[in-house]
Every structure is written in C-alpha cells, then in structure tokens.
Amino acid sequence: MKTEEYQILLNDALARNETIVFSCKCRIRYSGRAESFLDWGDRIIMIKNDSTLLVHQPTGNTPINYMKTGSSYTLRCEHDQLILKSQNIIQKETMEITISKMHFFNSHKLEDGQVIRVSGTEEDMSNMIYNSPEMIEEGFKPVSQEEQTKYGFIDVLGVDKNGILTVVECKRYRAELSAVTQLRRYVEKIMVSKGITKVRGILAAPKITNNAEKMLKDWGFNFVSIKPPKYLEEYDKKQARLDGF
Amino acid sequence: MKTEEYQILLNDALARNETIVFSCKCRIRYSGRAESFLDWGDRIIMIKNDSTLLVHQPTGNTPINYMKTGSSYTLRCEHDQLILKSQNIIQKETMEITISKMHFFNSHKLEDGQVIRVSGTEEDMSNMIYNSPEMIEEGFKPVSQEEQTKYGFIDVLGVDKNGILTVVECKRYRAELSAVTQLRRYVEKIMVSKGITKVRGILAAPKITNNAEKMLKDWGFNFVSIKPPKYLEEYDKKQARLDGF
DNA sequence: GGGGAGAGATGCCGC
DNA sequence: GCGGCATTTCTCCCC
Numbered sequence: 001m002k003t004e005e006y007q008i009l010l011n012d013a014l015a016r017n018e019t020i021v022f023s024c025k026c027r028i029r030y031s032g033r034a035e036s037f038l039d040w041g042d043r044i045i046m047i048k049n050d051s052t053l054l055v056h057q058p059t060g061n062t063p064i065n066y067m068k069t070g071s072s073y074t075l076r077c078e079h080d081q082l083i084l085k086s087q088n089i090i091q092k093e094t095m096e097i098t099i100s101k102m103h104f105f106n107s108h109k110l111e112d113g114q115v116i117r118v119s120g121t122e123e124d125m126s127n128m129i130y131n132s133p134e135m136i137e138e139g140f141k142p143v144s145q146e147e148q149t150k151y152g153f154i155d156v157l158g159v160d161k162n163g164i165l166t167v168v169e170c171k172r173y174r175a176e177l178s179a180v181t182q183l184r185r186y187v188e189k190i191m192v193s194k195g196i197t198k199v200r201g202i203l204a205a206p207k208i209t210n211n212a213e214k215m216l217k218d219w220g221f222n223f224v225s226i227k228p229p230k231y232l233e234e235y236d237k238k239q240a241r242l243d244g245f
Numbered sequence: 246m247k248t249e250e251y252q253i254l255l256n257d258a259l260a261r262n263e264t265i266v267f268s269c270k271c272r273i274r275y276s277g278r279a280e281s282f283l284d285w286g287d288r289i290i291m292i293k294n295d296s297t298l299l300v301h302q303p304t305g306n307t308p309i310n311y312m313k314t315g316s317s318y319t320l321r322c323e324h325d326q327l328i329l330k331s332q333n334i335i336q337k338e339t340m341e342i343t344i345s346k347m348h349f350f351n352s353h354k355l356e357d358g359q360v361i362r363v364s365g366t367e368e369d370m371s372n373m374i375y376n377s378p379e380m381i382e383e384g385f386k387p388v389s390q391e392e393q394t395k396y397g398f399i400d401v402l403g404v405d406k407n408g409i410l411t412v413v414e415c416k417r418y419r420a421e422l423s424a425v426t427q428l429r430r431y432v433e434k435i436m437v438s439k440g441i442t443k444v445r446g447i448l449a450a451p452k453i454t455n456n457a458e459k460m461l462k463d464w465g466f467n468f469v470s471i472k473p474p475k476y477l478e479e480y481d482k483k484q485a486r487l488d489g490f
Numbered sequence: 491g492g493g494g495a496g497a498g499a500t501g502c503c504g505c
Numbered sequence: 506g507c508g509g510c511a512t513t514t515c516t517c518c519c520c
Contacts, residue, residue: 019303021266021289023353033418033513034365035475041357044266044291050304058264058355059295061313062500065361066513068306093513104351108268110303112286116310120279122496149519153495172497173278176509181426182495209508230280278498307515311498338498367511394504398509417511421494427510454493 003077006102010084013047013107014073020047023103028055028065032093038064042103047073049110053086053095067095119231125170126155128229129204133158136168136202136224154186156204164200165190171205172228179203180215187221248327251347252320255329258292258352259318265292268348273300273310277338283309287348292318294355298331298340312340364476370415371400373474374449378403381413381447381469399431401449409445410435416450417473424448425460432466 013020022045028038043064044056053067071088082099133140139161148157156168167190169183180203187201201221208216208223216223258265267290273283288309289301298312316333327344378385384406393402401413412435414428425448432446446466453461453468461468 019268019289021268023264023266023351023355030513031475034363034473036361036363036513038361039359041359042353042355043357044264044355046289046301048301048304052304052306054301054306056291056293056299057357057359059293059297059314060501061297061299061311062512062514066306068513068515069304091513103353103355106268106349106351108287108348110268110287110289110348112288112302114284114286114302116281116283118279118281118498120498153519174507177430178423178427178510181430182423185422185426211508228279230276275498281498305516307497307499313498313500336498363513365513397504398511417513419493423495456493 001102001105003080003082006082006099006105007075007077009105009107010073010075010082016107016109017049018107019049019110020105020107021045022105024099025101025103026097026099028095028097030065030093030095032088032091036065040100045097055097065095067093120172120228122155122170122172122228124231125172125204125226125228126168129156129168129170129226135226136166136204137161140166152186152189154190157190160200164198165194165196166200166202168202168204170226170228171203173205174207174209175203175205175212175223176209177212177215179205180212180219180221183216183221184219246347248322248325251327251344251350252322254350254352255318255320255327261352261354262294263352264294264355265350265352266290267350269344270346270348271342271344273340273342275310275338275340277333277336281310285345290342300342310340312338365417365473367400367415367417367473369476370417370449370471370473371413374401374413374415374471380471381411381449382406385411397434399435402435405445409443410439410441411445411447413447413449415471415473416448418450419452419454420448420450420457420468421454422457422460424450425457425464425466428461428466429464 030036046054050069051071054063055065084097086095142158155170167186183201204224204226206227275281291299295314296316299308300310312331316331329342331340387403400415428446449469449471451472
C-alpha cells in the first residue's frame, strides 16, 4: 500500500473515532514536560477512542512515548514518508512521528464499559485492620472513620491498650524510608492538632528494609508484619475447580 | 476465521517470538501481587518479543491488565471460546483471558535497538545547578561530585556565602510535602554524619504547594524557583525550521 | 483544579 | 537481589 493510502486510512479512522493500531518503522520527537528523541526502529503505535496515543517498543512494559487524551492529529506525506503530528494544547505538548514503512494497520470501533475490580490494595489492608484490630497488637482499638478523615490521609487511627493515640500506616509491599518519614509526618500532625506530646506510630507491611527499620526505632515507632488480603482468592479457587485451572 | 485457527496462529507467533497484537471481546482474571477481575468488553492485547503482555481498554493511558517479561503462555479452545492462560513463575502470577470474539489479529517480527534520549529530567536540573550555582543564590558553591555520592542520593551539596553546608533537593515539577520531608531527612543525615548542628536546606523546583511551603518555613528551609532545562529544545527549533514545523 | 497519596506502579542505578 | 528514588510517572479521591 502507498504512503498516501495509509494517510487516507488513518484520517478516516481518526474521523470515525476508532481505536487505531499499527506497526511501523519510525522515529519520534517529543516536546512538552520534557524533550525526547528516539531514532529509527520498529514500534507498535496505538491511538485510542479518547485520542490517547501510545508508542511501544518490541520489549518492555511501559510505552516509550505517549500523548494524553485531548490530543489532536494531523498527517502529511513527504519523500515517501508519512509524518504524524500530534498536539495537546492543554498539556502544551507536541509529538512528531516520521514513518518510513508500515508493517500493518488496523482500526476498529471498540465497546468496553467495564470497570476492573481489584483486591489486595492498601485500602483493603486498612479495612482488614479496622475489622480485626488485634492484628496490630493486643488491646488496639481503631477510632471512628470520621476521626480518620478529619486528619487527612491517615490509614488507621486508634488507641492502644494504655489509651495512647496511635497512627498506623499501611504499605502493601516492603516499607522503605519514605514510609517512615510519612508516618512521622502524620504523628507530628496529630500531636500539633491535638495538643498532645505522646502519640505512637506503627508501620504495618509484609516487610521492611533495614534502614527503614533503623529509622523507625530511632523515632520510637513500631513495625508489624501484615500482608494485604486478597478477597478474590476464593472466587478464583471456585473458578479453578469449575474450569480445571 | 475459526477459534481453532486463531489458536494455531497464536501458537505459531509465540513459537517464533514475534510481537503479537490483537483486538477481541474478552474477560480477564488475574492473581498475583493482587487479584482482579474484568468482565466482558472489547480490548487490544499485545504480547511482546520478551513475553510481556499488555491489555488496553479503548480509552485511558495505562494498561488495565498486564504480565511482565518471563511469562509463559498456553492456549485452549472451549465452547467456541479461546482461552489464553499466562503464568509467571518468578512473580508468582497467573492470568486467564477468555476470548469470545476476535476483531483482528496480527503478528510481526520487530527490530528496535534504539534507546530514547530524554532531557529536562531532575538529573539535568542538578547538573545545571552545578554549572550555574548562582541560580540557587549569590555566593553558593557546590562541593565536589565525590562528596555528593558519599552521602547517597543528595541532588546537590554545597556551601553558601557564609560557608554553611547546604543541601539542595531538586524537583522537576511542583514540590509537595514529601519533597520537604525528603530534604529534611538528608539535612538530618548530614548533621549526624558530619557532627554539625547547622546545615541549610534548599528546595529547587518550578513551584511549591502551599502546605509544603509552610512546612519548609517551619523547618527553616528555603525555596528557589527553578525550571528543569530542555537541551533538545534547540535541536527541535532547528528541525522545525528545516521541516517547516 | 490544586493537593496528597497509592499503584499489581515501572525502571534505573548503585552496592 | 536489595535499596533508594525519579517518572513526560498515572490514577483516584477529596477539598
């Protein structure tokens, strides 16, 4: 197929708001929040219904270049190359993709109104602690949900068996230094707003790095090893038996 | 095309290590670091040379589901549906995609050894400050690069016009509370390791949030408004003139 | 829209 | 591999 024919195909698909996928040899320049240049190579390019653009190399998880929703697209042919320009006025970003060869092209009207359900998040973890506070330590009692929101983004606020106000910060994976400084900030915030000098801090995570544990101890805080729950596990097990998974 | 034919196509493409792209109506279950379920809808699915899998909905920037490199794939047909299972032993993750209809399918051997060049990063910002330290303030002198690495990840370490040791933390966008706590951590680290009580902290960023500025002042630190440099801008402008961009 | 924090974050570099 | 941290982070939620 000729360059001009691909130009028509792309323009039609863009006009019809289809999801476009094509593979090509191209080079890419981007300018906006940063600047980037990517020399000639084979990539997969996707333009979605909402004008999001993604450029993927043949390996790796993340797109090598992209444009956000709200972008506009223009095309032109030059020296047997197809030049795709994208502009996002709001983000003040531009991209130019110079295409020397198309490997394949497809566009399709796609329908998907589904929202993903995920379990095992940090929120699930803090809900689990609210429901089973003894996981933190014996005699730990969470305070009301309203108290929680009142002081911002504290995962769990409660009192220990001695009645000392206690801030619990959850991490779904290994807690690092930043988790300790975050906890420290909350504890200090509570001390100031409540006008009290004794507030405890507990970090709840499956693991903790050595340095983080050291800093935690320096500040008199505690670590409790807790894993995030996976409520869908049961569903999966049931399905597994039905499907022979 | 029949379900069994797609099964053969996919198996062949996987065996040849091609980059596979297809669109289909499907539902997806995932289990690993978390659990997720996504009900029937149209999606774009990509399996890369390195066995990375990405599932994209017709809108949005990020993949709704994915498997990392090192995943294996098996296929089977059932009730006129194609079931793609993926497993990643190292990550202890599994995914099952049930496909009820294929919209299109393509696979291709792609070649791309290019590495992207990006400018305007935080590293560029700290390099700029090293080269033009007066941007921070009059009389500011950075210390040697070796001193910098000695204390880990401090962006710029220097002395002010009064000879006071000064830690500079750079942020390429708006500095938030976490940037202040990060700076504070570095200042405290330097005070302990050097055995001195007076160390200054400067946050260099284009903007700062109100709360962050307040906390910064509470700790006696300073804010300097600096934007990250974009070295490729000149290149872009030159190209623009040549290309009529 | 600003601000704050999680994410199945990812990716990079250093030890 | 662990650890610390930037990212054109993205995304969500709340004010």
